[in-house]
Amino acid sequence: MTTTLQHSKSKALSPTEINAHSRSAHTLLWKVIIIGSLMFTMNHGAALTKGKMDSHRWFSAILGFVIPLVANVNCFCIIGSLMFT
Structure with missing residues (x-):
């Protein structure tokens, strides 16, 4: 039994992907x-x-972790959508 994930355009991802x-x-x-x-x-x-x-400092500190996460996720989504089109 192989595990597959569905891409937004219904393309099944291979195990390598x-x-x-x-x-x-x-x-x-x-x-x-x-x-x-x-x-x-x-x-x-x-x-x-x-x-x-x-x-205020704790809120700013939390943003210091959230901003790199959001930036990397957005970059990953953009690159991923370009790869699978």
């Missing part, structure tokens, strides 16, 4: 963790060590 998607998701996760951590450290590291993190 499914494997490529899972590798891309793994890479995306590592990018978000590394870039988000770097941004957090640069922007809020001193405030965190001094105990001066308020709600």
Whole structure:
């Protein structure tokens, strides 16, 4: 029994394409963790060590992780739609 995923244009993805998607998701996760951590450290590291993190800083810190995620997902979707057309 082979696992297939359906693309938006009803094209079944091959196991190779499914494997490529899972590798891309793994890479995306590592990018978000590394870039988000770097941004957090640069922007809020001193405030965190001094105990001066308020709600505005925590919101900004969360955005430091969300923005790389959104940027990479949008790039992946655009490239993916170009690959499967």
